[in-house]
Amino acid sequence: MQDYKGLLAEVLIPEDALQRRIAELGAEISADYAGEELLLICILKGGVMFLTDLVRHITVPVEFDFMAVSSYGAGARQSSGQVRIEMDLRVSLTDKHVILVEDIVDTGHTIAAVLELLETRRPKSLKVCSLLDKSERREVVVPLHYRGFDIPNKFVFGYGLDLDEYWRNLPFIGVAKTD
Numbered sequence: 001m002q003d004y005k006g007l008l009a010e011v012l013i014p015e016d017a018l019q020r021r022i023a024e025l026g027a028e029i030s031a032d033y034a035g036e037e038l039l040l041i042c043i044l045k046g047g048v049m050f051l052t053d054l055v056r057h058i059t060v061p062v063e064f065d066f067m068a069v070s071s072y073g074a075g076a077r078q079s080s081g082q083v084r085i086e087m088d089l090r091v092s093l094t095d096k097h098v099i100l101v102e103d104i105v106d107t108g109h110t111i112a113a114v115l116e117l118l119e120t121r122r123p124k125s126l127k128v129c130s131l132l133d134k135s136e137r138r139e140v141v142v143p144l145h146y147r148g149f150d151i152p153n154k155f156v157f158g159y160g161l162d163l164d165e166y167w168r169n170l171p172f173i174g175v176a177k178t179d
C-alpha cells in the first residue's frame, strides 16, 4: 500500500489548529453543562478520535457510549441518503443530557436519522457536536449546536475520517488528491 503522502493534496487543518479548537469546544460544553452530568454519544467510526480528545477538555461528570450507523458503505464517496443502525447503544438516554459527537456533517442524513431515533428514548436534552461541517453539501436541515470548522466541499481524510478505511489515525485533516 502506498503511503498517505501520495494521496494527500494538502493539509486542510493542521494538528495544532485542530487541538486548539477542540479545547475551545470542550470549554464551551463544560460551561454550558456546569452543575450537570453529561452523556456523549460517539458515532463510529469517524467520531472516535474527536471524542477521545474532546472529553479530555470536559470538566463536568461525563460518560460516553458508542453507536455505529452506515450511510456511505466502504469505498463509496457519496451519501446514499439511507442509514442503518449497525450497533446500538448500551446505555439508557432517559432523563439524561446527551450530545451526539460526529466527525463530519455532510448531507445531514446520518445525523437527522440518528436524532429522530434517539429523541424517542426521551433524553432530557439532545444536542449535536461535529468537528467538521461541510455545510454547502447539506440536503436536510439539522441542528448543529457545537461546530469545530466549516470546510469546503472537498474529500477530506485523517483524524477519524478514512480513505477506503485507512488513514483515520492521522492527527490532521487532509484533502485527498482527486487524480
Ligand code: PRP
Pocket: 043, 044, 045, 046, 047, 069, 070, 071, 072, 073, 079, 102, 103, 104, 105, 106, 107, 108, 109, 110, 111, 161, 162
Ligand atoms: C460519515 C460521518 C458521518 C456521515 C456524514 O460516516 O462520520 O457519520 O458520514 O455524512 P452525511 O451527513 O452525508 O450523512 P461514514 O458513513 O463514512 O462512516 P465512518 O464514520 O465509519 O467512516
